[in-house]
Amino acid sequence: MTKERKKKVGFEEELKELESIVERLDGGSLSLEESLKLFEKGIRLSRRLQSSLENTSMKVSRLLEEGGDPVEVPLSGKPSHGKGESS
Numbered sequence: 001m002t003k004e005r006k007k008k009v010g011f012e013e014e015l016k017e018l019e020s021i022v023e024r025l026d027g028g029s030l031s032l033e034e035s036l037k038l039f040e041k042g043i044r045l046s047r048r049l050q051s052s053l054e055n056t057s058m059k060v061s062r063l064l065e066e067g068g069d070p071v072e073v074p075l076s077g078k079p080s081h082g083k084g085e086s087s
Contacts, residue, residue: 011052018045 021042025035 011049014045014049018042018049021045 021038024030025038030038
């Protein structure tokens with residue numbers, strides 16, 4: 001698999017995959033090699049999920065800081081007021 005994912009997988013799907021990995025590891029029936037591969041995959045998933053949560057939290061914080069008039073602020077750009085402005 002390339003570094004770029006061919007299909008964007010949603011947060012919920014990745015979380016379910018991580019839960020499945022944890023269940024398999026808890027089962028105790030895997031070989032050491034299989035366990036290590038799953039553990040590594042779980043760590044990568046966990047990091048992506050954590051990053052997604054942090055980005056979402058920052059976005060929500062920025063929306064709430066706009067004094068009652070929600071304004072979405074991209075993480076790397078200017079505020080978008082969404083009131084008829086075109087990009």
